[in-house]
Amino acid sequence: MKKATTLLLILVMILSLFTGCAGEPAADAEKVIKIGVFEPQTGENGGGGFQEVLGIRYANTVYPTVDINGETYKVELVEVDNKSDKTEGVTAAQSLVSAGVSAVIGSYGSGVSIAAGPIFADAQIPAVAPSATNPQVTEGNEYYFRVCFLDPFQGTVMANYAIKNGAKTAAVITQLGDDYSSGLGSFFVTAFNELGGAGSVIAEEQFQTNQTDFKAILTNIKAKNPDVIFAPSSITTAPLLIKQARELGITVPIMGGDTWENATIIENAGADAEGIVLSTFFDEAEPATDEAASFITGFKEYLKANNQGEIIPAVSALGYDAYITVLEAVKAANSTEGPAIKDALKGVSVVGVTGSITFNETGDANKDMAFIKIVENGQFKFLETVTVE
Structure with missing residues (x-):
């Protein structure tokens, strides 16, 4: 009988412990906003796409968080490989939608950007292309923007x-x-x-x-x-x-x-x-802005640490600029919701590595200079x- 009573008391204590835990507020989980990276890392354009990815990854180390409504969110990059292929690009775009990203950066290669455009628009997820220069990327798609000049x-x-x-x-x-x-x-x-x-x-x-x-x-x-x-x-x-x-x-x-x-x-x-x-789009010998000067120094160290040499590809600078432009829109929107970020992108003004960035009515960057x-x-x-x- 004593043994049964002891076991009952132990059981009551265990249950009360769980009940007490359930009644106490849990520590706040880390807040995260997901940004999709829609780039080729294999295929015909894999080399250039990877250079663009490096610029985006580096930007994420410089600006790893963003404030939304007074709360700090960690920026998590969700990378997919569109394999330089339009069909694969559609599949990769759909996987980003399924992953719950709030915005997308990419792609190197206009063809895959054009193919994926309707996927992002239907899901109401804004996309910012670093270097996709074909006019059709943004044409008729209010959810696609770009930070480079056009063809x-x-x-x-x-x-x-x-x-x-x-x-x-x-x-x-x-x-x-x-x-x-x-x-x-x-x-x-x-x-x-x-x-x-x-x-x-x-x-x-x-x-x-x-x-x-x-x-x-x-x-x-x-x-x-x-x-x-x-x-x-x-x-x-x-x-x-x-x-x-x-x-x-x-x-x-x-x-x-x-x-x-x-x-x-x-x-x-x-x-x-x-x-x-x-x-x-860019020349490291003539940094146009303070952001550019800081980027050149920091990115060279980042490249060296990742065994990528010391030459800074222009598309890496554009990848960096696309990232900071998206973050500026997220802050302006005070939201993780795609439609709000899209609306905020229309009015952002960013001083980036490749110069100042604002968008016209079609989502194209207002740029008029090439190197x-x-x-x-x-x-x-x-x-x-x-x-x-």
Whole structure:
């Protein structure tokens, strides 16, 4: 009997312990806001996408929290790999929606951004693209924004540069089915023909995705003898195209867009990369803002710690800027809800690494300046800034 009584008392004590715990307020759990990182880390654009991711990750170390209604929230990055593919991009976008992110940053590569746009819009989750330059990314989608300039501007910048440097005729090479390559090539053609006169673009060639032999295309172009070649393409394709052009004896300047500012192009094209010209968003030698100066110092240390070298890719700077722009909108919205953040984005004003960032009515950044660089002695060398009215 004593044993039964003792067991009963122990049971009562245990139950009272649990009851007491339930009645006491639990310690506040850490508040978290999830930001999706929608980027290619594999596939044709994996190299550039990873550089963009590095800028976003670094920004998260600099600004790991955000205040909402007087409470501090930890910013948790939810990364997905869209694999440089439109179909995979849709799946990756849907996984971010399922993960409950409040906003999204990405993507490197306009094609996957365009494909994922309706997913984010339907879920009412705002997305901010660091470097997706095709106009269709934000066109008709109030939930998509970007912090970079657009391809119509970039195409005009490169056409201006070519003509100013004596080119009277041009050839254009683009990738069939790639929104970035074909879009930028088309804008260059329009601008070059307007500036130099109708018919100034004397050759237009296209290649297939994953194509590695460009000799037939380049032979056709060589026969027409243009003064310059404009070939916006991925960092995977560019070295092959450049090397094969030089092997065929083509000596005219070869130009590309912002994707070409990548050390792997110089590494893979070797001496044949000398003299290539490109447009880009940022130059670390000329920091435009205090944020830029701080970023350059800190990000170089971050790159070194992660065995990534010391050259700062422009897309890393844009990834950083997209992150701080999203955080500014979250603070302004005082909310983790997508529609409120989207509305706040329309009115944000951020002084970032790549300059001041505000958005127009279509969600595009109000930017009017590009940096022109050339490869000289195995390094990217700043030539000039270009503004187009």
